[in-house]
Amino acid sequence: MAELLKGAPVTAALNEKLQGEVAELGKLGVLPGLAILRVGEREDDLAYERGALKRCNTIGIAVKQVVLPADVAQDELLKVVNDLNEDKSVHGVLIFQPLPKHLDAEAVRAALKPEKDVDGITDGSMAGVFSGRPIGYPPCTAKACMEILDFYGIDLTGKRVTVIGRSLVIGKPVAMMLLQKNATVTMCHTKTADLPGECAKAEVLVVAAGKAGVVNASYVREGQVVIDVGINVDNDGKLCGDVDFASVEPIVKAITPVPAGVGTVTTSVLAQHVIEAARRSLKARNS
Amino acid sequence: MAELLKGAPVTAALNEKLQGEVAELGKLGVLPGLAILRVGEREDDLAYERGALKRCNTIGIAVKQVVLPADVAQDELLKVVNDLNEDKSVHGVLIFQPLPKHLDAEAVRAALKPEKDVDGITDGSMAGVFSGRPIGYPPCTAKACMEILDFYGIDLTGKRVTVIGRSLVIGKPVAMMLLQKNATVTMCHTKTADLPGECAKAEVLVVAAGKAGVVNASYVREGQVVIDVGINVDNDGKLCGDVDFASVEPIVKAITPVPAGVGTVTTSVLAQHVIEAARRSLKARNS
Numbered sequence: 267m268a269e270l271l272k273g274a275p276v277t278a279a280l281n282e283k284l285q286g287e288v289a290e291l292g293k294l295g296v297l298p299g300l301a302i303l304r305v306g307e308r309e310d311d312l313a314y315e316r317g318a319l320k321r322c323n324t325i326g327i328a329v330k331q332v333v334l335p336a337d338v339a340q341d342e343l344l345k346v347v348n349d350l351n352e353d354k355s356v357h358g359v360l361i362f363q364p365l366p367k368h369l370d371a372e373a374v375r376a377a378l379k380p381e382k383d384v385d386g387i388t389d390g391s392m393a394g395v396f397s398g399r400p401i402g403y404p405p406c407t408a409k410a411c412m413e414i415l416d417f418y419g420i421d422l423t424g425k426r427v428t429v430i431g432r433s434l435v436i437g438k439p440v441a442m443m444l445l446q447k448n449a450t451v452t453m454c455h456t457k458t459a460d461l462p463g464e465c466a467k468a469e470v471l472v473v474a475a476g477k478a479g480v481v482n483a484s485y486v487r488e489g490q491v492v493i494d495v496g497i498n499v500d501n502d503g504k505l506c507g508d509v510d511f512a513s514v515e516p517i518v519k520a521i522t523p524v525p526a527g528v529g530t531v532t533t534s535v536l537a538q539h540v541i542e543a544a545r546r547s548l549k550a551r552n553s
Numbered sequence: 554m555a556e557l558l559k560g561a562p563v564t565a566a567l568n569e570k571l572q573g574e575v576a577e578l579g580k581l582g583v584l585p586g587l588a589i590l591r592v593g594e595r596e597d598d599l600a601y602e603r604g605a606l607k608r609c610n611t612i613g614i615a616v617k618q619v620v621l622p623a624d625v626a627q628d629e630l631l632k633v634v635n636d637l638n639e640d641k642s643v644h645g646v647l648i649f650q651p652l653p654k655h656l657d658a659e660a661v662r663a664a665l666k667p668e669k670d671v672d673g674i675t676d677g678s679m680a681g682v683f684s685g686r687p688i689g690y691p692p693c694t695a696k697a698c699m700e701i702l703d704f705y706g707i708d709l710t711g712k713r714v715t716v717i718g719r720s721l722v723i724g725k726p727v728a729m730m731l732l733q734k735n736a737t738v739t740m741c742h743t744k745t746a747d748l749p750g751e752c753a754k755a756e757v758l759v760v761a762a763g764k765a766g767v768v769n770a771s772y773v774r775e776g777q778v779v780i781d782v783g784i785n786v787d788n789d790g791k792l793c794g795d796v797d798f799a800s801v802e803p804i805v806k807a808i809t810p811v812p813a814g815v816g817t818v819t820t821s822v823l824a825q826h827v828i829e830a831a832r833r834s835l836k837a838r839n840s
Contacts, residue, residue, distance in 0.1 A: 389676070389677060389680035389681075389684075389688060390676060390680070392679070392680040392683045392684055393676035393677070393679040393680045393683070394676075395683070396679045396680070396682070396683040396721075396725060396729075397676075397679055397721055397725075401676060423744055424744045424745060424746035425746070426746070426747075432732055434683075434684055438683060438684075438729075438732075441740070442683075442725075445719055445725075445740055445742075448742070448744035450739065450740065450741050450742070450744075450745040450746065450751060451739065451740045452737065452738065452739040452740075453728070453732055453737065453738045453739075453740075454737050455732075455735070455737075457710055457711045457735035457737075458711060458737040459711035459712070459713070459737065460713075464737060467754075
């Protein structure tokens with residue numbers, strides 16, 4: 267039986283810490299503010315938004331919801347982004363992606379100020395996560411993996427970590443953050459010749475392939491820690507990860523469940539980034 | 554006996570191709586221009602500058618040398634960078650690093666327009682190499698490794714590549730470019746627990762540790778391709794790489810020598826980036 271690396275205790279610990287930070291900022295007259303910018307009414311955006319609202323409410327972050335119709339014009343959307351850039355009560359902006367196809371998502375990303383980019387979509391945030399400098403923020407889900415590893419005391423220094431997936435949202439940024447923590451990181455993907463071999467050698471395995479069942483029992487071994495970032499729907503209509511949990515869990519040392527694993531921590535990381543953005547803006551104002 | 558992956562033929566092929574590209578741009582009324590900005594008179598800057606001048610001259614790129622005294626004021630240097638940003642005859646700017654200690658190198662890097670950043674020092678270039686989009690340029694030395702692999706027909710798809718070193722100048726950008734070429738990339742560094750093991754499993758080994766003798770015979774095996782990015786001076790005052798060439802060369806399939814390997818290709822890549830910058834600026838003007 268593997269240890270279950272559940273998200274709930276990670277979130278609980280983060281929330282408590284963040285509530286303390288909000289109180290500290292409050293003494294300095296700062297109320298951290300998040301703007302959620304949504305175009306249209308996609309069901310998964312709405313579900314994430316509800317979760318983010320609840321989380322921010324618990325922690326004490328003000329939330330401004332900005333909803334635009336699915337057929338909004340590019341200019342109108344850019345104007346809203348610019349207004350949020352200028353709004354001093356807004357420290358972080360979450361823009362739901364993907365945007366409807368008639369919009370130029372690249373131009374929208376470019377319009378957002380990196381210092382308010384709490385979900386790592388701007389070039390500034392990418393340069394930050396690549397270089398390890400405090401420019402912008404990494405994507406929340408990638409950071410959530412790091413928070414889970416940190417909370418459960420999994421030391422990464424000198425460890426072999428295999429990352430499956432090379433997206434800008436998870437694979438690449440999580441690889442950079444693992445490297446920052448002194449792990450020896452191997453980046454795998456659909457073209458990797460021997461994926462089972464690359465998985466077997468790992469001490470920690472981060473699976474963000476975007477496809478159910480990519481990792482099964484034959485890929486893993488005793489003693490491994492598995493972080494499953496996938497969210498898929500199986501044949502029975504149930505949520506499942508990228509890892510075949512039923513066959514992998516009995517073998518490895520520890521594994522995140524899906525649901526109730528990485529996904530649970532994401533909105534707490536979003537809150538963490540908003541608070542950090544508020545803190546940085548205060549520092550910038552005072553310097 | 555390993556195949557010697559010398560830089561000279563790579564450079565010769567690149568130069569010929571680039572001369573053709575300069576001729577094409579010439580027909581469109583564009584003369585690619587590089588500005589070299591040097592502060593002070595460091596000997597290795599001067600050596601590189603001589604090489605770059607010669608290379609640009611051969612290929613047909615105009616070079617503007619801007620030399621500032623070692624005690625130049627920050628404001629003065631920033632003004633020069635801004636002037637080069639605005640100078641339409643300058644498509645690429647090379648700023649020698651490190652700058653003298655009294656200067657704020659971060660602010661200087663931030664001042665340079667990414668579209669003129671032909672040696673990958675700006676945040677824009679870093680976002681570009683991280684995301685694989687055409688923003689700015691990767692550092693020339695990192696790109697030189699890729700040109701050598703390409704010239705010698707070393708296919709990277711699905712191959713295991715181990716990179717030693719995680720600097721922003723070589724390790725990280727070369728890892729991103731290898732990933733872009735569909736390699737399975739392992740990033741190693743000083744905290745890696747089993748460096749010999751990580752080297753042994755590689756089909757291609759890129760060594761950018763910044764230290765002589767980091768890789769010796771016990772780290773390598775038959776069939777491997779070794780790219781040695783190091784430039785060090787040995788006890789006899791001779792140039793040497795990060796790889797112990799004498800012991801490694803008899804074992805592996807192919808290896809770049811030092812000198813006459815990666816370093817030889819760097820200024821051709823610089824020229825390549827200047828020409829690409831001229832082409833992009835023409836495209837931007839026409840669109």
